[in-house]
Amino acid sequence: MTYEGVLTKMQTEFSNPIQYYLVFENSFLSLNQLLGKELEIVHQGYQCLECGKKKKIFRQGFCYDCFMGSAAAGDWIMKPELSTAHLNIEDRDLEYEKKVQLQPHVVYLALSSEVKVGVTRKTQVPTRWIDQGAVQAIPIVEVPNRYLAGITEVALKSLYADKTNWQKMLKGEIPQADIVKERKGLQYVIPNEVKEYYDVDKNELFELQYPVLQYPKKVSSLNLDKSPSFTGKLSGIKGQYLIFEDGTVFNVRTFEGYVVKISL
Template sequence: MQYDGVLTKMQTEIGNPIQYYLVFENSFLNVNQLLNKELEIAFQGYQCLNCGKKKKIFRQGFCYDCFMSSASAGDWIMKPELSTAHLDIEDRDLEYEKRVQLQPHIVYLALSSEVKVGVTRKTQVPTRWIDQGAIEAVPIVEVPNRYLAGIAEVALKDHFSDKTNWRKMLQNEVPAVDIVSERNKLESLLPDEVKPYFAPTPEKLYHLDYPVLQYPKKVNSLSLDKTPVFNGRLTGIKGQYLIFEDGTVFNIRTFEGYVVKITL
């Protein structure tokens, strides 16, 4: 059986374990059903997720021109503190930026490889944590726009990492940390504009269960640019990674915009 199409990040459905789906233009694949089975991934070409042209992917699934011009690739995406829509100031497309930035955002602690701080739109809970491979996550504050979330994250980055060590996450090397206790100590570290949104106790601690049969002892990242055809037995899915029996891991997000053929 074959599936052809442009890679985009796997869609997920919360459950025990989480369900993962690869969605193509004319078909979709429940990746959980491939566990313990052999599959082949073959690189076929490129298709920009923004303009749809068959141009080499530069970053985030976009060709170079789209990455440099699209409103959805502005610097404020990776650095929320640079958001300016609340001031009515445009970066690339004010209408788009208002729609995305001027909505409730969550600042959170997540446990993936270590305790990390991050920002996500409220509508992306718990998807954002699943994509990072977190096994636990807890909200710190909910604020009304992306800028406030960004300055809170900047203040907390002096005390927590804002990056996930993907190797440790995939090897399940996760420390035993009480993230609720860590979260409850943070009010004094928040900027004054954010403190009114801090609640003494969180509404919920999220636990996330991934479909992994076997965690690798060592990991080797698959690049379709270097290895255009790969065969392997799937033994797990975590974050946006496929984990194979030989320790090879494939980050779907890295190769968004790549056209592939998957053979089962």
Template sequence: MQYQGVLTKMQTEFGNPIQYYLVFEDSFLHMNQLLNSEIEISFAGYQCLNCSKKKKIFRQGFCYDCFYSSPAVGDWIMRPELSTAHLGIADRDLEYEQKVQLQPHVVYFAVASEIKVGVTRKTQVPTRWIDQGASQAISIVEVPNRYLAGITEVALKSFYTDKTNWRKMLQNPTQTFDLIAEKVKIESLIPAEAQEYFYSQKNDVYDLHYPVLDYPVKVASLNLDKTPSFQGKLVGIKGQYLIFENGTVFNVRGSEGYLVTISV
């Protein structure tokens, strides 16, 4: 069977293991059901996720013009400490920015390759951790806006990474950490403005399990611009990556805005 559509990040459902769905406009694929099966991915064009024009994707599923004009990809997305909606100051579109920035946000520890600190909207727990391929995660603070989450993350970045080593994540490192103990250690590092939101008693650790039959020893990333057609046996899904038998991995989220045909 063939499915065609514009790639967006896989939708997920928390479970043991996590369930993955590739959703197109008129159809969807339950990716877990394709494990141990041959699938073919063929590049068929581009479609900007913002303007829907068939223009080459620049970043994050957006064409060049939309990437530098849409409020959905302002600098405060990647750097929450730059958020200004709480001050009534617009970056690109104040109404949009107030809607996104002025809602509860969580600063967290997650373990994918090592302990990392990150920020997400409360509504994106645990989706954000799944997308990063984390095996464990714990909330540190829950604050009322993105700015407070951002300055908390900045304070902790001097001691913890804020990046995931995606290669190590896909090779499934076995090291584990005591996230509750790690959280206790950093209470004094929380900025004064966010101290009252520190989760001193709530210490729920999420354990996340992925549908992977075989982890790769070495990984090679599939780039549809360089390899417009690829066929292989799907042996795992972790984060937003499809893992194939020969060690090839495909970052679905990194290919948002690409029009593809998938044959199964």
């Protein structure tokens, strides 16, 4: 059986374990059902997720022109503290930026490869944590816009990492940590503008389990530009990665906008 289309990040369903789906224009794959089975991935071309043109992907599923010009690729995406829509100041497209920035955001602690701090829109809970491969997560504050979330994250970066060590995460090397206790000690670190949103006693802990038959001891990344055809037996799915029996891992999100053929 063969599936063809443009890669976009895997869709997920919060259950035990997490359910994963690859969705194409005219079909979809339920990936959990493929565990223990062999599949082939063949790179066939590119299609920008923004303009739809068959141009080489530069970053985040965008061709170079769209990445440099699209409101969906502004610097505030990766650095929420640069958000300015609450001041009515435009970066690339104020209408779009207001729509995304001026909505509830959650600052959280997550346990993936270590305890990390992060920001997500409330509508992306718990999807954001699943995409990071976190095994536990706990909201710290919910604030009304992206800027307030951003300055809170910046303050907490003095205590926690803000990126996941993807190799440790994929090898299942998770340290012991009590993120409920960690959260309780943050009232003196949170910026003054955000203190009103922090409740020391609100501890909503999320536990996440992934469909992994076997964690690899070593991992090596599949790069479709260097290896346009790959065949392997699927042994797990975690974060936005497919994990294969030989230790090869494939970051679906990295290759958004790539046209592929997947054969079972």
